[in-house]
Amino acid sequence: xxxxxxxxxxxxxxxxxxxxxxxxxxxxxxxxxxxxxxxxxxxxxxxxxxxxxxxxxxxxxxxxxxxxxxxxxxxxxxxxxxxxxxxxxxxxxxxxxxxxxxxxxxxxxxxxxxxxxxxxxxxxxxxxxxxxxxxxxxxxxxxxxxxxxxxxxxxxxxxxxxxxxxxxxxxxxxxxxxxxxxxxxxxxxxxxxxxxxxxxxxxxxxxxxxxxxxxxxxxxxxxxxxxxxxxxxxxxxxxxx
Amino acid sequence: xxxxxxxxxxxxxxxxxxxxxxxxxxxxxxxxxxxxxxxxxxxxxxxxxxxxxxxxxxxxxxxxxxxxxxxxxxxxxxxxxxxxxxxxxxxxxxxxxxxxxxxxxxxxxxxxxxxxxxxxxxxxxxxxxxxxxxxxxxxxxxxxxxxxxxxxxxxxxxxxxxxxxxxxxxxxxxxxxxxxxxxxxxxxxxxxxxxxxxxxxxxxxxxxxxxxxxxxxxxxxxxxxxxxxxxxxxxxxxxxx
Amino acid sequence: xxxxxxxxxxxxxxxxxxxxxxxxxxxxxxxxxxxxxxxxxxxxxxxxxxxxxxxxxxxxxxxxxxxxxxxxxxxxxxxxxxxxxxxxxxxxxxxxxxxxxxxxxxxxxxxxxxxxxxxxxxxxxxxxxxxxxxxxxxxxxxxxxxxxxxxxxxxxxxxxxxxxxxxxxxxxxxxxxxxxxxxxxxxxxxxxxxxxxxxxxxxxxxxxxxxxxxxxxxxxxxxxxxxxxxxxxxxxxxxxx
Amino acid sequence: xxxxxxxxxxxxxxxxxxxxxxxxxxxxxxxxxxxxxxxxxxxxxxxxxxxxxxxxxxxxxxxxxxxxxxxxxxxxxxxxxxxxxxxxxxxxxxxxxxxxxxxxxxxxxxxxxxxxxxxxxxxxxxxxxxxxxxxxxxxxxxxxxxxxxxxxxxxxxxxxxxxxxxxxxxxxxxxxxxxxxxxxxxxxxxxxxxxxxxxxxxxxxxxxxxxxxxxxxxxxxxxxxxxxxxxxxxxxxxxxx
Numbered sequence: 001x002x003x004x005x006x007x008x009x010x011x012x013x014x015x016x017x018x019x020x021x022x023x024x025x026x027x028x029x030x031x032x033x034x035x036x037x038x039x040x041x042x043x044x045x046x047x048x049x050x051x052x053x054x055x056x057x058x059x060x061x062x063x064x065x066x067x068x069x070x071x072x073x074x075x076x077x078x079x080x081x082x083x084x085x086x087x088x089x090x091x092x093x094x095x096x097x098x099x100x101x102x103x104x105x106x107x108x109x110x111x112x113x114x115x116x117x118x119x120x121x122x123x124x125x126x127x128x129x130x131x132x133x134x135x136x137x138x139x140x141x142x143x144x145x146x147x148x149x150x151x152x153x154x155x156x157x158x159x160x161x162x163x164x165x166x167x168x169x170x171x172x173x174x175x176x177x178x179x180x181x182x183x184x185x186x187x188x189x190x191x192x193x194x195x196x197x198x199x200x201x202x203x204x205x206x207x208x209x210x211x212x213x214x215x216x217x218x219x220x221x222x223x224x225x226x227x228x229x230x231x232x233x234x235x236x237x238x239x240x241x
Numbered sequence: 242x243x244x245x246x247x248x249x250x251x252x253x254x255x256x257x258x259x260x261x262x263x264x265x266x267x268x269x270x271x272x273x274x275x276x277x278x279x280x281x282x283x284x285x286x287x288x289x290x291x292x293x294x295x296x297x298x299x300x301x302x303x304x305x306x307x308x309x310x311x312x313x314x315x316x317x318x319x320x321x322x323x324x325x326x327x328x329x330x331x332x333x334x335x336x337x338x339x340x341x342x343x344x345x346x347x348x349x350x351x352x353x354x355x356x357x358x359x360x361x362x363x364x365x366x367x368x369x370x371x372x373x374x375x376x377x378x379x380x381x382x383x384x385x386x387x388x389x390x391x392x393x394x395x396x397x398x399x400x401x402x403x404x405x406x407x408x409x410x411x412x413x414x415x416x417x418x419x420x421x422x423x424x425x426x427x428x429x430x431x432x433x434x435x436x437x438x439x440x441x442x443x444x445x446x447x448x449x450x451x452x453x454x455x456x457x458x459x460x461x462x463x464x465x466x467x468x469x470x471x472x473x474x475x476x477x478x479x480x481x482x
Numbered sequence: 483x484x485x486x487x488x489x490x491x492x493x494x495x496x497x498x499x500x501x502x503x504x505x506x507x508x509x510x511x512x513x514x515x516x517x518x519x520x521x522x523x524x525x526x527x528x529x530x531x532x533x534x535x536x537x538x539x540x541x542x543x544x545x546x547x548x549x550x551x552x553x554x555x556x557x558x559x560x561x562x563x564x565x566x567x568x569x570x571x572x573x574x575x576x577x578x579x580x581x582x583x584x585x586x587x588x589x590x591x592x593x594x595x596x597x598x599x600x601x602x603x604x605x606x607x608x609x610x611x612x613x614x615x616x617x618x619x620x621x622x623x624x625x626x627x628x629x630x631x632x633x634x635x636x637x638x639x640x641x642x643x644x645x646x647x648x649x650x651x652x653x654x655x656x657x658x659x660x661x662x663x664x665x666x667x668x669x670x671x672x673x674x675x676x677x678x679x680x681x682x683x684x685x686x687x688x689x690x691x692x693x694x695x696x697x698x699x700x701x702x703x704x705x706x707x708x709x710x711x712x713x714x715x716x717x718x719x720x721x722x723x
Numbered sequence: 724x725x726x727x728x729x730x731x732x733x734x735x736x737x738x739x740x741x742x743x744x745x746x747x748x749x750x751x752x753x754x755x756x757x758x759x760x761x762x763x764x765x766x767x768x769x770x771x772x773x774x775x776x777x778x779x780x781x782x783x784x785x786x787x788x789x790x791x792x793x794x795x796x797x798x799x800x801x802x803x804x805x806x807x808x809x810x811x812x813x814x815x816x817x818x819x820x821x822x823x824x825x826x827x828x829x830x831x832x833x834x835x836x837x838x839x840x841x842x843x844x845x846x847x848x849x850x851x852x853x854x855x856x857x858x859x860x861x862x863x864x865x866x867x868x869x870x871x872x873x874x875x876x877x878x879x880x881x882x883x884x885x886x887x888x889x890x891x892x893x894x895x896x897x898x899x900x901x902x903x904x905x906x907x908x909x910x911x912x913x914x915x916x917x918x919x920x921x922x923x924x925x926x927x928x929x930x931x932x933x934x935x936x937x938x939x940x941x942x943x944x945x946x947x948x949x950x951x952x953x954x955x956x957x958x959x960x961x962x963x964x
Contacts, residue, residue, distance in 0.1 A: 064826055097898070098844070098845075098848070098894070098895060098898055098899075099845065099848065099849065101845075103787055103838070103841070103842070103845075106837070106838065106841050107838070110833060110837055110838075110887075114829070114833055114837065114883070114887070115826070115829065115830070115833075118826070118829050118880070118883075119826070121821070122821075122822065122824075122826075125821070125822065126822065137478070150893075151890040151891070151893040151894035151897070152894065152897060153894060153897040153898035154894075154898065155894060156890070156891055156893075156894025156895060156898065157841070157891075157894075159890040159893070159894055160837070160841075160887040160888075160890040160891045160894070161887070162890070163886040163887055163889065163890035164833075164837070164883040164884070164886055164887040164890075165883075166886065167874040167879070167882045167883040167885070167886035167887075168874070168879055168880075168883045170873075170874035170879075170882070171821070171874035171875060171876060171877075171878060171879025171880075171882055171883070172821060172879060174481075174482060174874070174875060174876040175820070175821055175876035175877065175879065176821075177476075177478045177479070177480070178478060178479050180478060182478070193467065205465075205466060205467045206467075207467060208467055208468050209465060209467040209468050212464060212465050212467055212468030213468060215460075215464075216460070216464070216468070216470065219456075219457070219460040223453060223456075223457070223475075224446075224450060224453050225446060225477070225478040226434065226446045226447075226448060226449055226450040226453055226477050226478070227449050227450050227453030227454060227457070227475045227476075227477065228475065228476060228477070228478050229457065229473045229474055229475050230474055230476070231472075231473065231474060232470045232472065232473035233470055233471055233472060234464075234468045234469065234470050235418075235468075235469060235471070236466070236467050236468065236469070237378070237418045237419060237421060237423070237466040237467070237469055238418070238419050239418070240415075241415060305585055338657070339603070339604075339607070339653070339654060339657055339658075340604065340607065340608065342604075344546055344597070344600070344601065344604075347596070347597065347600050348597070351592060351596055351597075351646075355588070355592055355596065355642070355646070356585070356588065356589070356592075359585070359588050359639070359642075360585065362580070363580075363581065363583075363585075366580070366581065367581065391652075392649040392650070392652040392653035392656070393653065393656060394653060394656040394657035395653075395657065396653060397649070397650055397652075397653025397654060397657065398600070398650075398653075400649040400650075400652070400653055401596065401600075401646040401647075401649040401650045401653070402646070403649070404645040404646055404648065404649035405592075405596070405642040405643070405645055405646040405649075406642075407645065408633040408638070408641040408642040408644070408645035408646075409633070409638055409639075409642045411632075411633035411638075411641070412580070412633035412634065412635060412636075412637060412638025412639075412641055412642070413580060413638060415633070415634060415635040416579070416580055416635035416636065416638065417580075619960070656963075656964060659958075659960045659961070659962070660960060660961050662960060664960070675949065687947075687948060687949045688949075689949060690949055690950050691947060691949040691950050694946060694947050694949055694950030695950060697942075697946075698942070698946070698950070698952065701938075701939070701942040705935060705938075705939070705957075706928075706932055706935050707928060707959070707960040708916065708928045708929075708930060708931055708932040708935055708959050708960070709931050709932050709935030709936060709939070709957045709958075709959070710957065710958060710959070710960055711939065711955045711956055711957050712956055712958070713954075713955065713956060714952045714954065714955035715952055715953055715954060716946075716950045716951065716952050717900075717950075717951060717953075718948070718949050718950070718951070719860070719900045719901060719903060719905070719948040719949070719951050720900070720901050721900070722897075722901075723897060
């Protein structure tokens, strides 16, 4: 099926990225850009196990050369396929007293949340602009966090990166919405229910379901262009906020 | 089907209210609370035409007595039916230079956006708290507007009312989320495509589709309690913001 | 000094209102509108003890008739005096689980934060518009709180009122700024150091100084019209936020 | 006066930086960190002309080595002098359609608003923490812009940088406020009245006065630690917002 549309997802793993890949693979060929094969392979397996198709490209989103190479590989693999959706789900993390934060921590966070988000946007927007003939408006979604709207003590550097990504998503929504591309930002406010948080002592359903995040992303993607959502938040019912 | 769940919608008419009624009537018996039979009847007809059931009760949401009577009528009509969803879609409007705004304008706006939203919440939350056994978490949604987050010159009084409704929705989300009730607020940022705006010279699809708003409300309603959205915005792709 | 300008303050007592009266009395004749003589008298005494002049008028700001009478009394007392500044510092309070909040609680809060703020604005803006010849731009300041920007569980009704006041202040700033009237809003985020909070076990200086609030209000008042601040927040250094 | 406290200002020139230097030089020895002698010299001259003392150090705030060298030079020049205030006023600028923005534009903006603000904070906070014995609480102020709270089309990259700086200021305010350091952020919303904007056809006083910005910064600096402002906005009375 050479012209089946593509969904390009930066940032995979066992949580939100996997669920998003799963959900979008029901309609599209999924491309996974992630740092290592170790994080890509389980996503590919899971997608294929449910009858979808996924293709992984180890990519360092903070590197212009790596991003350029990845998009050349996509073009080579799926020549002529339009891109229906792109999701920037790549993550960074930093929690430390400010004076114990090194410049390299700052650079690492901004390599992903800043330069990485910028490079991914530059690479995907031209593809999305060329996909306005598809069933749903072409969509670019960014994954945010509590820190996207609130900078807390010891999370200053992490928050600075997340605020930068959110600003990027807002400016892009305003510039490319009128050109028919739907740009959204999701604030994930709470602990996500993934293998890595299994040991955290929470009530049964007090963690965010990555599948439900994926459903929200799919809802965003299917909104008609009369009715675009820029931003929504999600949190578990039990979350204090 | 005596125990088919209810969806109670305050504020009907030919736009968003009608679309919401339509959408929720696919699963629930719909109750319409609106000021006059003239605004209720077209909604009932439309719902019934597509095979749903709707029941209208002329109600002044700004009056405690009228709201009390309405909920007694609901109970009498559908004894034992649980309430799956409630939508506060009642509207007010005021656009005027501030010094030309009379106290009665202020009172009219706050009768709906303030007291009306308060009374509707007081009446529906106990019903929603009793409905946690249904397929989807019980849901209370408030319809907001651009003015819910921005007070512009000449819209001061309207905005004051809308900010009050939004605060109400946020406080209720925080208090009743942990009790299993999903409270949401939707910022409708743009002109809605309804008969009353037909003459406005806009591009073909530069107005918000009320059906797409209804789809967003339904998506909110179906989110599992692990993953509640408090707020989302919607606007046409062409909207400047 | 018949034409000494006036500063009109709604909401007095032993805290912020008294400090504001004190501060503005260094330059202006101060008018105190407060519910009872019991709250007015200590302010008058304190102002006079430091050589200023203050005049109190028992006023229910939630009553149109009472507000009208108060401004007639001001005019009779100080005919021809321009109004340099007006401060809406009247307070309400409500903390309760939502379902235990009665309609009369809602009405009480909105009587002050809604109708009261509206009536005070309607009465003072024409006076301020006529005062553009004075040393500083005529100024209208509203006192806000943490709840002005965040609706927490059990503070829903209080927050709804505070959000309404904040919206009012923003709309008025946008409408009357271009006409030369400076409208501001101050978010007082923390416990104020007043007699009523003496027993609260806080560190020595972890409560907000009402005199420092008054200094901030005076700074706002003295800003030239090239450089108006709409909003600032204040909180004690030790406050968690 | 070897122990006269210091005020360290990053970003000088003929506008806000010069006015801030002027204002703070009434009480402190002022240090100017700016890219070139050409931007430093007029500030030094102006400060000295009014009887103050200023010392300039050509500095590239985006370079760790340059910032380290600058603070060594400060220490060598004023051994034992406490630092009373620090102002991050360094600017970047970018206005372009997103797809015409190169990675080097992104890097340039984030070199100043991101890494530069980070390095300046890391260098000044330890000095400020050691200055709690001075007359006013030690203060760190960041200069923001309209784009700090709103990402507009064609300003996406600029806004992303400004949002990052604002997040930094909020996180630092929360972390270091309880340690006695006052961190603030000022949103400068409008055109500043500087030589570079002389030709812009505005009404007489419809541009922001850099001296009034400096007065606001001085007010922030003199707030007692009971009553810290994190953020204020300033705009000309005539500004549409």
